[in-house]
Amino acid sequence: MAESNHENKLRGFAVLLNSILTPLNENKKFQEKFRKVDTKILLNASNLNYAALIIIDHGFIRVESIPNKPKANLKKREIGWKAFLEMDTQTFLALAMNRLSLIGIAKKWLTHKVKMRGIRKLLILLKVFRFLTSYND
Numbered sequence: 001m002a003e004s005n006h007e008n009k010l011r012g013f014a015v016l017l018n019s020i021l022t023p024l025n026e027n028k029k030f031q032e033k034f035r036k037v038d039t040k041i042l043l044n045a046s047n048l049n050y051a052a053l054i055i056i057d058h059g060f061i062r063v064e065s066i067p068n069k070p071k072a073n074l075k076k077r078e079i080g081w082k083a084f085l086e087m088d089t090q091t092f093l094a095l096a097m098n099r100l101s102l103i104g105i106a107k108k109w110l111t112h113k114v115k116m117r118g119i120r121k122l123l124i125l126l127k128v129f130r131f132l133t134s135y136n137d
Helices: 013-026 028-033 088-094 102-110 119-133
Strands: 038-045 048-056 060-065 083-087 113-119
Touching: 013 028, 013 038, 013 048, 013 060, 013 119, 028 060, 038 088, 038 119, 048 119, 060 083, 083 088, 088 102, 113 119
Parallel strands: 038 083
Antiparallel strands: 038 048, 048 060, 083 113
């Protein structure tokens, strides 16, 4: 099981997300706003070898790498994620750089280029990213 493997080295997509998200652990406003949140969100860049599991645990955030082959490694039963988002890296980058709107994501979802599960929990991730863009100490 992935969560018991804490000596897991970060690889691939998780390295980038870790460098972006873990500085939030030092932000008191972030800790206060997310103190009641306990969730796991799995982001899989389908054209890479590792997925990133974002764990928000009562105001603290960490990222783990999960090998995405075989697909069984990404099952909800295996990892215990509450939200899942899968797309290729170009789509992730376009979304991160605001070159792709939520309407664009919805179109890709309808054409099955983006897979989502636990959409309400994914909104937590949007709040985290919004918090990053309005980062005030």
